[in-house]
Amino acid sequence: MKMESVINSTILSLACFPKSNPSIHHQKTVKARRTVCCSLSKNSNNGGDANGLLKEEEEEKYNDIWLLFKEAQQNILYLNKLRLLAVEELNKANREKQLLLDKIQQLEAVNKLALSEGNEQSLWRELLLRIDSMVLTGLIDSAEASGMRKAVMSNKFSVALVFFDIRQKTDAELLAQLRHFSDGSRKIGFHIIQICTEMEPLVSVGSLSSYVTGLSKALQKKGHIVEVILPKYACLDLTEMQGLREIEAELYSYFNGQLHGNRIWTGIVHGIGVTLIQPLYYSSFFDRERVYGYSDDFERFTYFSRASLDYIAKSGKQPDVLHIHNWETAIVGPLFWDIFVKQGLGGTRVLLTCHGFDSQCLEQPDKLALCGLDPARLHRPDRLQDHTMTHLVNILKGGLVYSNKVVMVSIYSKERIINSFSHGLESTLAIHKDKLLVSPCGFDNSTWDPSKDKFLPKNYSADDLKGKSICKVALQQQLGLSKNSSTVLVGCISTESLDFDLNNQKAVWNATQKSVQFIFMGSKATSADGALEYLKQELKDETVRFINKYDEALLHLIFAGSDIILCQSFHDPLLQVPLKALKYGAAPVAVTSNENKFRHFVDHKQETTRFSRFISSTFGYLPLSQAVDEIKNNPSKWKQKIVDAMAKDFSWNAECCDVHVSAYTALKSL
Numbered sequence: 001m002k003m004e005s006v007i008n009s010t011i012l013s014l015a016c017f018p019k020s021n022p023s024i025h026h027q028k029t030v031k032a033r034r035t036v037c038c039s040l041s042k043n044s045n046n047g048g049d050a051n052g053l054l055k056e057e058e059e060e061k062y063n064d065i066w067l068l069f070k071e072a073q074q075n076i077l078y079l080n081k082l083r084l085l086a087v088e089e090l091n092k093a094n095r096e097k098q099l100l101l102d103k104i105q106q107l108e109a110v111n112k113l114a115l116s117e118g119n120e121q122s123l124w125r126e127l128l129l130r131i132d133s134m135v136l137t138g139l140i141d142s143a144e145a146s147g148m149r150k151a152v153m154s155n156k157f158s159v160a161l162v163f164f165d166i167r168q169k170t171d172a173e174l175l176a177q178l179r180h181f182s183d184g185s186r187k188i189g190f191h192i193i194q195i196c197t198e199m200e201p202l203v204s205v206g207s208l209s210s211y212v213t214g215l216s217k218a219l220q221k222k223g224h225i226v227e228v229i230l231p232k233y234a235c236l237d238l239t240e241m242q243g244l245r246e247i248e249a250e251l252y253s254y255f256n257g258q259l260h261g262n263r264i265w266t267g268i269v270h271g272i273g274v275t276l277i278q279p280l281y282y283s284s285f286f287d288r289e290r291v292y293g294y295s296d297d298f299e300r301f302t303y304f305s306r307a308s309l310d311y312i313a314k315s316g317k318q319p320d321v322l323h324i325h326n327w328e329t330a331i332v333g334p335l336f337w338d339i340f341v342k343q344g345l346g347g348t349r350v351l352l353t354c355h356g357f358d359s360q361c362l363e364q365p366d367k368l369a370l371c372g373l374d375p376a377r378l379h380r381p382d383r384l385q386d387h388t389m390t391h392l393v394n395i396l397k398g399g400l401v402y403s404n405k406v407v408m409v410s411i412y413s414k415e416r417i418i419n420s421f422s423h424g425l426e427s428t429l430a431i432h433k434d435k436l437l438v439s440p441c442g443f444d445n446s447t448w449d450p451s452k453d454k455f456l457p458k459n460y461s462a463d464d465l466k467g468k469s470i471c472k473v474a475l476q477q478q479l480g481l482s483k484n485s486s487t488v489l490v491g492c493i494s495t496e497s498l499d500f501d502l503n504n505q506k507a508v509w510n511a512t513q514k515s516v517q518f519i520f521m522g523s524k525a526t527s528a529d530g531a532l533e534y535l536k537q538e539l540k541d542e543t544v545r546f547i548n549k550y551d552e553a554l555l556h557l558i559f560a561g562s563d564i565i566l567c568q569s570f571h572d573p574l575l576q577v578p579l580k581a582l583k584y585g586a587a588p589v590a591v592t593s594n595e596n597k598f599r600h601f602v603d604h605k606q607e608t609t610r611f612s613r614f615i616s617s618t619f620g621y622l623p624l625s626q627a628v629d630e631i632k633n634n635p636s637k638w639k640q641k642i643v644d645a646m647a648k649d650f651s652w653n654a655e656c657c658d659v660h661v662s663a664y665t666a667l668k669s670l
Contacts, residue, residue, distance in 0.1 A: 124152050125273035126243050128227070129266035131178070132275075132315040134171050136249040136264070142316030142344060148178050149317075153191070153225055189223040190320040190664045195308045197291065197301065197328045199228055202236050202269060205291050207441065207573035208325055208355055211409065214442050214652035215660060216272045221653060222661065227319075229308045231286045231300075232265060232278035241267040241274065251314065253307035255282070256370050262307055277307050292328075298363050298395070299370065301328040306371040309335055313343040321664050325353045327361040330399025334373055334384070337402055349667035351660075352403035355573065357423040360396040362386055368393060388424055397428050404670055405663045407437045411571040411612045414438050439659035440609040441573040442652030448559075448580050450646075455556035460585075462646035465639070468560060468585055475561030478554070479545045481517050488516045488631050490624070491562035491586065493523050493555070493577050504591055505538055507624045512541045516628055519558055521547040523575055559584040564627055566591045570615050578615070582645045587619045589627050610655050614648060 128149060135145045169177075194216065198209035216226040230236075238244060244267040252259040265276040279285055285300040294300065305324075309332060312319070324332045333350050341348070365375040368384075378384045379393055383401055386394040400406055408417055414436050418429045429436065450468070451461040457474045460467025469485040476483045490511070508518060520535060536546045547554065559565065565581035567588045572578055578588035618641060619627070631638050 122242060122268045122271050125225075125227075125271065126266075126268055127152050127174075128225075129273050129275065130171060130174055132266070132317070133247040133249075134175060135315045136247055136251060137171065138249070139171055139175055145316040146318055149191075151178070153189075189225060190219075190661075190668075191225045191318075192219065192227070192321045192323050192664065193312060193317065193319045194226065194228045194323045194325070195305065195329045195332055196228065196230065196323075196325045197304075199230055199269065199274070201240050202230065202238065202274070203233055203291060206355075207409075210444070210576075211353075211355070211441060211573065212325070213270060213272070214444055215656060217270055217444075218442070218652040218657040219660065220271060222657065224661075224664075227273045227275065228269075229275045229277065229311070231304045232263075232276035233291060234287045235289065235291070236276070238267075241269050243267050250280070251277070251307070251311050253303075253310040254372050255303050255306060262311075264311065275311065277304060277311065279303060279307070297328075298361055298367060302331050302367075302371045305329050305331045306335060308332070309340045313340055313345065316344070318344060319348055321667060322348060322350045323353065324350065324399060324403070326355055327359060327396035327399065330361075330396050330403075331371065331373075333399045333402030334368075334378060335371060338374070338377075339372060349404040349670055350402065351405045351407065351663055351667065352399045353407045353409065354396070354400075355409050357396065357421060357425055360394050360423065360425070362389055362392040362394055365391075365393045386424075387427060394425075397425060400425065400428055400432060403435070404667050405435050405437065406432065407439050407660065407663055409439055409441055409573060411440060411609060411615075412438070413608045437659055437663055438607075438609060439656050440611045440650070441571075441576060441579075442650060442654065442656040443576040443579045443583070445583065445649075445651035445653065448556075448583055450560055450584050453556055453560070455553040456560050460560075462585075462643045465585065465643070471557060471560035472562075475519070475557050476517070478557070479519065479547075481543065481545065488514075488564070488628055489562050490516060490518050490564045490566060490628075491558040492518070492520045492566040492591070493558075493575060494520060505535075508539060508544075509541075511624060511628055512539075512543045514628065514632075515543065518544045519547070519562070520545070521555065521558060522550055559586060562586040563631055564589050564624070566624070570612075570620065579611075579650045582648065582650060585642045585646050587622070587627055587642065587645075588615070589619060589622055589624055611650050614645075618645065 131140075131145050131148050131152070134140045135142060140148070194212055196208065196212050197203075198205055198212060200209040200213040203209065212228060216228060219226050244265060247264040247266065249264075250261040251264050252261055254260075260282065261280040263278040263280065265278065267274050267276075282303055285296075285303060288294065305328075308329075312322075322332060322336060324330060330352060333352065336345070336348070336350055365379040365384075368375045368378055375393075378398070381387075381390075384393040384395070384398040386392045386397065408414070410417055410421070412421065414433070417438070418426055418433070418436075422429050450456060450471075451459050453459060456467070456471055458467035458470040460471070472485050472487075472489055473483050475481075475489070476487075481489075488511075512518065518539070533548075559580055562581075562584075563586060565577060565586045565588050567578050567581070568591055570578050570588065570590060581588040622630075
């Protein structure tokens, strides 16, 4: 279109050229000739006059020709000028066209990025956090925020298309877009907020960190919305947090009789929306080297728990479930039902996960008043009063009593936990038995999967085990062991609690006499620990290797190349060694001389987890020597057992996630 307009304007401009009239020049020439003829006839004898007239005529002709030449020259210059203008317009049109094409390509690239699974999740979760910011800064009220959250959660795919440039926009600009974003359908799945003290990879001390991240990712894959609230520790590793930003408005929370300001930070970790709470007046609470182990831990985590609930209420959130963990956030239970349930959270329920009952936090009752609770009302046998030290309150007990559901992470049955592992909470657990559930831990199968493991020389699966032999030979070669894929290879990942007594040493020594190869490696948390150093001195043999330095790539290769993995326990929520061993086709064998300690962890008359039942029926009763003999004497039967194990799914996405979804579903009917 632009080229046509340029050509048309050029043609029209030709009409404006200065034109010469040929008839006028012709008339002038004829007249001049007639004049000359008349003059010659009248003055034939006057030669001088005739010559003058001829000269005058020639000059006039010359002038006419020169005039025509100048006119032609001007027209040529004018045409050239128009041509240059047309070329310039054409180049401009081409540049604009290229800019448009580049913009389209850029938008398509952004669109493609936005629509990828991880980024799509990050976008709508970041948008939910921005809605929180709008409430706290007063741009919108809680009612409008609730409608917007439903719109976002109901139209996740559309969110990726509409809000792909979210980080370039202010809250006010986003608000204008959100108000035009239709509430197309009803929310699907649960909205869960986890209030916790650890999350991998931000801060990791024990098994809680991988549990929070692994479960959150698994829940989101199944269509649920998960958010995590953490203290903003000084030791946080924020390298993997995307879109970290501070909300402009301060959050005020109650503690010790006053309201105190907090800075609120939000971001995305592995597609999970994360909120960080940073106290201002009590800044020293989390500005420390360690996460736990201080004399004021009760004050620190009670402040955080109260601030988390204040944030949820003031931002207008209405989650289906508040998911709390261990004693550190167990106080959320009493706080919720005594104070916050009437602050727009009537449809919310509380679930407590206990990763063990050995840490409970006993405190003076008066300290409950720090966060706004009534000590006299709660210091009672049926509430927070400790059963043994009755003058104190038990914070974990308060979480058990005030939570609607309690999930215990264990391989044991509910009855076995109550009777043997409750650490003085037997009566409380027995009273609340109906709301107790048992869940196994899981592992991250996006990282730990031999069919796509980037650290392995050859990938393999339950359907094709050829790659496992290649991995074994590569491992043997790397560590200087005799290369033979038929040689039995045993791996062991050392932990602080590794119990390798004389009987175990004897079993390993006997196995080495049968040409069994052993590889001992320190874990990430316990590199070159005492147990590993002790073994190194006691087990000196050419078939044994010790790796004191943690090596991620080598660790993957050990799982892939081993036939057997020695485990301190089948319940390993920290390293998940038995679960990873099964996935990689290595038999988990318990390291213990006390056969009753782990052999009878399955209560056959009681309900246990699928993982517990599977281990009991396969590798739970195998001592090391028997496992080695089975591999050598009945390889086809052993291979089938390994294939069956690899086909099982014990990741976070499986039983662990199912147990929690079942618990959340039950909560909604309460």
